[in-house]
Structures are given as structure tokens and as C-alpha cells.
Amino acid sequence: MLGVFNEKGQEHWLNVLSETQTNPERVLVNATNLAMNEKMFVKLPGTMDLRPLTRRLDLAKYLDLVITSNDLLPLTGDNKFWNWMAARWMQILVESDPRKNLKRKIGKEVERWALSSNTLNYHRHLVSSPFFAFVDNERNADKAMCLLSTPICEPGEVVEKIAGKKAFSTGSVCELATHLYYDPVSDGIKPGVTVPPGHPKGFSRFFGQLDNNVDYQSMTKEQLISILPNSFDKWK
Amino acid sequence: MKSAVNLTGRVDFPRENVAAQVTFDGGVQKMAVEWDLTTLNLPKDCEIKLDVWASGTYEMKRFFLGLLSSGKGKEEDIDVSEMRNSEHLKCRFVVTKVQSGLPMIVAQLDQISVSRLGDDDDLTSILKIVPDPDLTSVWDLRIVDGDPELRIKEKDGMSSYLKSEAPLFNPLVLPEALGKVFDWFIASDDEKNMDSFEEWKLVFRELGCDEEIITIAESDNSEIDTDLLVMERRKIQASFVSRHSFFDSIESQMENARSAE
Numbered sequence: 001m002l003g004v005f006n007e008k009g010q011e012h013w014l015n016v017l018s019e020t021q022t023n024p025e026r027v028l029v030n031a032t033n034l035a036m037n038e039k040m041f042v043k044l045p046g047t048m049d050l051r052p053l054t055r056r057l058d059l060a061k062y063l064d065l066v067i068t069s070n071d072l073l074p075l076t077g078d079n080k081f082w083n084w085m086a087a088r089w090m091q092i093l094v095e096s097d098p099r100k101n102l103k104r105k106i107g108k109e110v111e112r113w114a115l116s117s118n119t120l121n122y123h124r125h126l127v128s129s130p131f132f133a134f135v136d137n138e139r140n141a142d143k144a145m146c147l148l149s150t151p152i153c154e155p156g157e158v159v160e161k162i163a164g165k166k167a168f169s170t171g172s173v174c175e176l177a178t179h180l181y182y183d184p185v186s187d188g189i190k191p192g193v194t195v196p197p198g199h200p201k202g203f204s205r206f207f208g209q210l211d212n213n214v215d216y217q218s219m220t221k222e223q224l225i226s227i228l229p230n231s232f233d234k235w236k
Numbered sequence: 237m238k239s240a241v242n243l244t245g246r247v248d249f250p251r252e253n254v255a256a257q258v259t260f261d262g263g264v265q266k267m268a269v270e271w272d273l274t275t276l277n278l279p280k281d282c283e284i285k286l287d288v289w290a291s292g293t294y295e296m297k298r299f300f301l302g303l304l305s306s307g308k309g310k311e312e313d314i315d316v317s318e319m320r321n322s323e324h325l326k327c328r329f330v331v332t333k334v335q336s337g338l339p340m341i342v343a344q345l346d347q348i349s350v351s352r353l354g355d356d357d358d359l360t361s362i363l364k365i366v367p368d369p370d371l372t373s374v375w376d377l378r379i380v381d382g383d384p385e386l387r388i389k390e391k392d393g394m395s396s397y398l399k400s401e402a403p404l405f406n407p408l409v410l411p412e413a414l415g416k417v418f419d420w421f422i423a424s425d426d427e428k429n430m431d432s433f434e435e436w437k438l439v440f441r442e443l444g445c446d447e448e449i450i451t452i453a454e455s456d457n458s459e460i461d462t463d464l465l466v467m468e469r470r471k472i473q474a475s476f477v478s479r480h481s482f483f484d485s486i487e488s489q490m491e492n493a494r495s496a497e
Binding site: 116213 | 285287296320324330338430
């Protein structure tokens with residue numbers, strides 16, 4: 001089944017999420033019940049299986065398959081669609097996370113599961129963010145592994161800093177961040193990348209300073225590497 | 237207070253120099269872009285690029301619009317049919333020139349709103365207008381559930397007359413109502429519906445509001461230079477009045493009144 005919340009469903013979803021830290025068990029049950037309550041959403045044509053996925057890349061690829069095969073791409077700009085998706089997926093994603101602490105797995109920030117029109121937090125949505133990172137990097141995961149290699153419920157600092165700004169989240173800048181922070185051998189984020197200097201926060205700060213003066217989005221990954229300051233040498 | 241220093245002499249050119257509109261041509265969604273950089277005296281070997289993105293998603297495409305060689309105003313139809321969220325498009329117009337091996341931005345205009353054919357760009361399409369029989373003045377701007385509302389006195393159809401028929405009501409009231417919305421937008425302690433806040437952010441950007449002011453509004457910063465805000469408020473009101481040709485409208489009313497005498 002596939003769906004998109006109606007106004008009432010959207011409102012109820014935010015109410016459900018208000019209990020993430022006080023009654024997380026109930027949040028999981030209520031999320032599933034809400035996503036299945038036909039008074040709360042509009043049914044869409046097509047089907048989707050829930051799978052015990054743990055990695056952002058796997059979720060991104062699967063959602064891309066579901067969305068494209070059911071001609072739902074025009075709905076991917078609709079918050080209510082992603083919020084229904086989040087409600088439907090929440091239980092299985094949280095239960096697939098091997099960590100013990102349920103509150104941590106769900107997280108306290110509502111924006112992990114609810115999209116609003118506040119685009120500043122858009123990248124934090126655990127269900128839509130991997131999809132956009134994959135699709136908007138031309139479905140070339142090799143260039144976007146900095147955004148796709150981490151666990152779904154624990155995206156990490158690299159995702160926060162790189163996906164948090166549109167200019168970094170696609171194209172050669174994203175490819176550069178992947179080159180710096182992703183280790184293709186271990187197929188994960190390199191250990192120690194969050195420690196300065198050369199950390200994702202420094203990356204964000206460096207390119208943020210160039211924003212208005214250098215058209216870095218038109219540069220290739222190699223050109224970008226050549227202008228990086230020495231503080232990034234250990235990750236080059 | 238934070239201030240921006242423009243060390244490279246980059247030109248942030250006027251908003252009226254670029255216009256973008258989504259159209260449908262034989263069922264294909266296109267974006268018509270027009271620009272005029274003739275007054276900026278930019279080097280002719282500059283490259284012109286257009287970033288188009290869907291507001292609220294990662295979706296972004298870059299289009300190369302050619303070299304600034306002719307010095308004339310230009311227009312181009314861009315195929316945006318492959319963009320998933322074409323209802324929410326925004327643009328950034330960038331003019332670059334390679335200097336010391338780097339593509340330096342010599343001129344730009346960011347946050348360009350893309351209109352759609354049939355869009356209603358009237359302020360009344362975003363500002364709620366509510367008849368209010370209990371109002372003791374002709375109109376008032378109230379914040380209700382974090383959302384600005386223009387209340388108009390209702391008495392025997394008065395609100396409907398003022399809103400739709402009274403020729404001077406809009407030119408005289410809407411700019412001041414907009415100013416009051418700006419006060420709400422910038423105030424750190426006022427209740428705000430974030431959806432509404434985001435919509436008004438777009439409106440103020442479109443009216444030329446300084447990005448620094450928008451950053452202040454987003455940051456809940458209570459230490460604000462009052463003089464700066466007053467100037468910005470006036471600038472936005474002036475831009476709004478100019479865009480809707482309110483002076484022309486008032487002059488026309490005056491002429492009608494004179495000729496009737």
C-alpha cells in the first residue's frame with residue numbers, strides 16, 4: 001500500500017511524534033496505526049513492501065524503485081507524502097537498528113520523521129533525505145557515499161554538514177566530500193573525520209566563505225581538491 | 237552587528253533585471269528567462285549560468301546561458317520538464333569570469349522567484365483578509381495563531397466594498413498592512429506559524445529585502461539595529477507600492493474625480 005497524508009493525518013502525525021521521548025513504544029505503534037488508518041491518508045496506486053533496511057543507500061535505492069515504478073516522482077516535493085512514508089516505515093526502521101536504546105533510535109528531534117515547510121531542517125528527515133541524496137546525484141552512489149553509507153537512524157555528522165546545504169549535497173562538492181570522508185575499502189565513513197582540522201564543519205565553513213565569490217559548483221572534484229587548504233591534507 | 241564585506245567587487249544586480257516564468261509549450265514545461273545586464277558594464281567574456289532548484293528539496297539543475305558577448309538584453313527558454321517539483325522553482329543567476337584559474341562570480345542575483353502563468357501575485361493571495369464586525373477601526377492587522385490577518389470592519393457589506401470596490405483602499409491600506417507584517421516577521425518574541433513565516437520570507441525576498449535582515453528574522457536575534465529595520469521596512473513598502481503602480485492608481489482616481497466635477 002502507498003499513501004499520502006491528508007491534512008488531518010499530517011496533524012495527527014505531529015501529535016504522535018510529540019511523545020518520542022516520553023513514550024517511544026507508543027509512538028511506534030501509533031505511527032503504524034496512523035499510516036494504515038484510511039481516514040488519515042489518500043491511497044495511491046501501487047505497492048510497497050516494508051523491508052528491514054539499516055543503511056541509507058539501501059533505503060534510497062528501494063524508495064527510488066518504488067517511486068519511479070509507480071510514477072510518484074511528482075509527489076516527492078509533497079511533505080505529506082514523505083510524512084506518510086515516515087509513519088509507515090518508522091517501526092521497521094527503528095526495530096532494524098541494532099542499538100538498544102529506543103529513545104535514541106527514534107531520536108528527540110521531530111524533524112527526523114516529520115517534514116515541514118521549513119527547509120532548513122529538510123536534510124534531517126530520515127526517510128526522504130537518503131532518497132534525495134541518491135536521486136539528485138544522478139543515481140550515482142559512488143559520488144554520494146558520504147551521504148549514503150551511514151545507518152538510517154544514525155546519519156552522523158558528515159550527513160548533517162554536507163546534506164545541510166543544497167550547494168554541497170549534489171555535484172562535485174558532494175563528490176569531494178565523499179572523496180575526503182568516505183573509505184571505499186571499509187565501505188563506511190573514515191574514523192576520526194569529526195575531529196578538527198579538516199572536519200565536515202570546517203568543510204562547510206570553507207565553502208561557505210566562497211559562496212558569494214567563487215562559482216565552486218562549476219569546478220571538478222580535482223579542481224576543488226587543489227583549492228582546499230592544508231587543514232584537509234590528511235583526508236585527501 | 238554582522239556586516240558583509242564585498243572584497244571582490246561582485247555586483248549584486250537589481251531584481252528587476254531578471255524575470256523567470258514557467259510556461260507550457262505543447263505540453264512541455266519550460267521556463268522563460270529574460271535578463272538585462274547592459275547597465276552593469278561587465279566584461280564581455282563572462283559566462284552566464286542559471287541554477288534552478290526546487291524549493292525544499294535537493295533537486296537542482298544548472299543551465300549554461302552563454303557568454304555575455306553581445307551586451308544586449310537576452311531571453312531563453314529552458315526545458316524544465318524533467319524537474320520533479322516544478323511548482324516550487326527558484327533560481328540563482330550567476331555571471332562568472334575565470335580569474336587566476338578560478339571561476340569568480342562577478343555578478344549574481346539569488347532567490348529569484350519563478351512565476352507561473354496564471355499565478356496571482358496580489359498580496360491578497362497570501363494575506364488573509366477577514367471581515368470583523370467587532371472592529372472599532374476601519375482595519376487592523378492582527379496576529380492570529382501565529383499568522384498575520386488583515387481585519388476589515390464589517391457593517392452592512394462594508395468589508396466587501398472596501399476590499400473589492402473602494403478604489404483607494406488597497407493603495408492606502410495594503411502598504412501599511414505589509415509594514416505591520418514586516419514588524420511581525422522580524423520580531424523575535426512574536427508567535428509565528430512557521431509555514432506562514434516561510435511564505436512571507438519569499439514575499440519579502442521578492443520585494444528586495446536584504447538577506448541579512450532575513451537571517452536576523454530567522455535567528456530570533458533580539459539585538460537589532462532599529463534604524464536599519466525602519467529603513468528596510470520603508471524600502472519594502474516602496475518596492476510594493478511601485479510594483480503595484482499604486483501612485484498611478486491614485487492619480488487616475490484623482491483625474492476621474494476632477495473630470496466629474
